[in-house]
Amino acid sequence: SQQGEEDPQALSIQEGENATMNCSYKTSINNLQWYRQNSGRGLVHLILIRSNEREKHSGRLRVTLDTSKKSSSLLITASRAADTASYFCVPTGNAGNMLTFGGGTRLMVKP
Amino acid sequence: GAGVSQSPRYKVAKRGQDVALRCDPISGHVSLFWYQQALGQGPEFLTYFQNEAQLDKSGLPSDRFFAERPEGSVSTLKIQRTQQEDSAVYLCASSLPLRDSPLHFGNGTRLTVT
Incomplete structure (x- = not known):
């Protein structure tokens, strides 16, 4: 298994603004997943992007993946106070379903 | 259907006591994981089961930690002779066996060792 490193560690924005979080990893991957954790709902899977995909959308979420740079980004558009949470990127290699979490990005959206 | 269920939700133990944390995965999910999460940190991998087989226990911090899943469904994480540094939230997760699953x-068990 391998670990993603999120950047920045913390991000504070106003409601309605966009939030961008970045992720870097070290070795080749099969896919990369993003998870969200807030105090009310625990850890929730947001989106998965496969290594042969470059961009994926889900509602207000947009994920990009650049395997040549070993990086991914998560964009949340038109943020809401309810988006306040920690966000984790989890790269998955070919070893199977082993998911290792980094420290995450703590996003605060101010109303 | 129901999600992953963990019990108890909160557990307070005196140092030296043994504790047992339970996880009921989603029905049909053959993969089951345990994580430990300290305050302000990301979840740390503890161990992984596929059905009843424990395929990886490399994350268990000491031999005081033991996990089992005897019938390939419910899993129990046992911590013997608890120490203060064991205080954390213990998260259980389940998934299908497919690579992209x-x-x-679950919502976790918050363990406080006093």
Whole structure:
């Protein structure tokens, strides 16, 4: 298994603004997943992007993946106070379903 | 259907006591994971089961930690002779065995060792 490193560690924005979080990893991957954790709902899977995909959308979420740079980004558009949470990127290699979490990005959206 | 269920939700133990934490995965999910999460940190991998087989226990911090899943469904994480540094939230997750399957997490058990 391998670990993603999120950047920045913390991000504070106003409601309605966009939030961008970045992720870097070290070795080749099969896919990369993003998870969200807030105090009310625990850890929730947001989106998965496969290594042969470059961009994926889900509602207000947009994920990009650049395997040549070993990086991914998560964009949340038109943020809401309810988006306040920690966000984790989890790269998955070919070893199977082993998911290792980094420290995450703590996003605060101010109303 | 129901999600991953963990019990108890909160557990307070005196130092030296043994504790047992339970996880009921989603029905049909053959993969089951345990994570430990300290305050302000990301979840740390503890161990992984596929059905009843414990395929990886490399994350268990000491031999005081033991996990089992005897019938390939419910899992128990046992911590013997608890120490203060064991205080954390213990998360259980389950998934289908497919490579691209996301993890479904329970709400965790918050363990406080006094």
